[in-house]
Amino acid sequence: MKSRTLxxxxxxxxxxxxxxxxxxxxxxxEAAPRGGARxxxxxxxxxxxxxxxxxxxxxxGGNVNRGGGANRxxxxxxxxxxxxxxxxxxxxxVNRDVHVDVDNDWDHHGWDYHxxxxxxxxxxxxxxxxxxxxxxxxxxxPSCQTVVSNGVTYSQCGSTWYQPSYSGSQVQYVVxxxxx
Amino acid sequence: MKRNWQLPCLAVMxxxxxxxxxxxxxxxxxxxxxxxxSNATSDTPAVEPSAIHAIELMAQKLRTLKSFTVxxxxxxxDVLDSGQKVTYGGIVTYKVRSxxxxxxxxxxxRKQRSxxxxxxxxxxxxxxxxxxxxxxxxxxxxAQLVSTAQEKYDIDMPLADLFYWGxxxxxxxxxxxxxxxxxxxVGKIECDHLLMRQSGVDWQVWISxxxxxxxxxxxxxxxxxxxxxxxxxxxxDTESSLADSIFTFSPxxxxxxxxxxxxxxxxxxxx
Numbered sequence: 001m002k003s004r005t006l007x008x009x010x011x012x013x014x015x016x017x018x019x020x021x022x023x024x025x026x027x028x029x030e031a032a033p034r035g036g037a038r039x040x041x042x043x044x045x046x047x048x049x050x051x052x053x054x055x056x057x058x059x060x061g062g063n064v065n066r067g068g069g070a071n072r073x074x075x076x077x078x079x080x081x082x083x084x085x086x087x088x089x090x091x092x093x094v095n096r097d098v099h100v101d102v103d104n105d106w107d108h109h110g111w112d113y114h115x116x117x118x119x120x121x122x123x124x125x126x127x128x129x130x131x132x133x134x135x136x137x138x139x140x141x142p143s144c145q146t147v148v149s150n151g152v153t154y155s156q157c158g159s160t161w162y163q164p165s166y167s168g169s170q171v172q173y174v175v176x177x178x179x180x
Numbered sequence: 181m182k183r184n185w186q187l188p189c190l191a192v193m194x195x196x197x198x199x200x201x202x203x204x205x206x207x208x209x210x211x212x213x214x215x216x217x218s219n220a221t222s223d224t225p226a227v228e229p230s231a232i233h234a235i236e237l238m239a240q241k242l243r244t245l246k247s248f249t250v251x252x253x254x255x256x257x258d259v260l261d262s263g264q265k266v267t268y269g270g271i272v273t274y275k276v277r278s279x280x281x282x283x284x285x286x287x288x289x290r291k292q293r294s295x296x297x298x299x300x301x302x303x304x305x306x307x308x309x310x311x312x313x314x315x316x317x318x319x320x321x322x323a324q325l326v327s328t329a330q331e332k333y334d335i336d337m338p339l340a341d342l343f344y345w346g347x348x349x350x351x352x353x354x355x356x357x358x359x360x361x362x363x364x365x366v367g368k369i370e371c372d373h374l375l376m377r378q379s380g381v382d383w384q385v386w387i388s389x390x391x392x393x394x395x396x397x398x399x400x401x402x403x404x405x406x407x408x409x410x411x412x413x414x415x416x417d418t419e420s421s422l423a424d425s426i427f428t429f430s431p432x433x434x435x436x437x438x439x440x441x442x443x444x445x446x447x448x449x450x451x
Contacts, residue, residue, distance in 0.1 A: 046261065047266070049258075049259040049404035049408055050256065050257065050401070051256045051258075051400075051401050051408040051410035052380075052399055052401045053256060053338035053399070053410045054338065054339060054340040054344075055341045055350070055399055056340070056345075056349055056350040057330070148436060151437075153311070153436040153438050163438075164309075164311055164438045165438050165440065166311075166438065166440035166441065167334070167441055168336075169291075169293050169334075171306060171309060
């Protein structure tokens, strides 16, 4: 009887230890991809939440999704999509990740242009001589030139060509093959 | 036996945070139904019919406007991981002519965008980058346009409620609590100040007593403990006529056409 109680106590204790370990580890596992996605020095500027600019949402389904996580979840989903795009290019290297993440961070604020982000982008562009076709960035250096070829608008940054498009009200730039 | 029915009573009393002696149990029993009601009152204030009525009058007024310009001086907030809030400022302008002419401009610290709808096509324009995108869109009312922009193109029009109130997109039945705070002034405009709660937001509106139009709106997002707020002070012009040219985007040689992805394309692109 006594030993059985002790065994139970140990069992409970073991469960408690495992449970607490899990509790300790879960945030760490969660934090890793987030930290990675944010990319270095700009993590502090990443907002965890934002105000909502309207009360009512157009559809019932949208209401539920946005009501629960609101803007924050929506933004995180967007980040996931972008990361997926990046990951699809299996040859992506570390420099490319830095490039994309930096721009993502500033894009999160809806910034069209920021000197720090642009400087980082320039550095990354220089470091990576050939950008991976299909990767997406959310700002390009101001030195890039708009070129229209066969009715398509490009932004040319040295040897790298981007095709700008709207994603929501945000302009994104997809790296494409040079049109000529 | 006695012990059996005492326990639930004790639980009720504990919930009410009231130490009631055993002799008062008979009084405590009829009080039980009142306990959840009073809890509900403290958690979620009641829906005051007069507050809902004021919202309905404002909504009716908004829907009767045939042509208007509204300029909103807005601030929005970001919450950093540290819990600090950063406030950004901007100006939102809407020019609307019922039923299907729409212009919006959002000019904030971080972003400039214009949106045009001339009854046949919808245009998004970034004035600083000189990029514009267009999509054909026919037979669309202003309220439908605002919801289409959100649902199909993922473009959130700020203060979209101005177009939803008084329609099935903003039924007053979704308001969980409604309180009349009292008379107030926004600038020199005498207003009625109301406080509302619904689906993840607490919002306040100041409705002009003279025009029944909203003079100020504050929306607090309840999803974060710091409740970041969007605030807008609105100025209305319901007199001036609006020319057709306002609603039509005319690109200059410096402007370049780019694509806009809709929801379906975004989903295809993500895997």
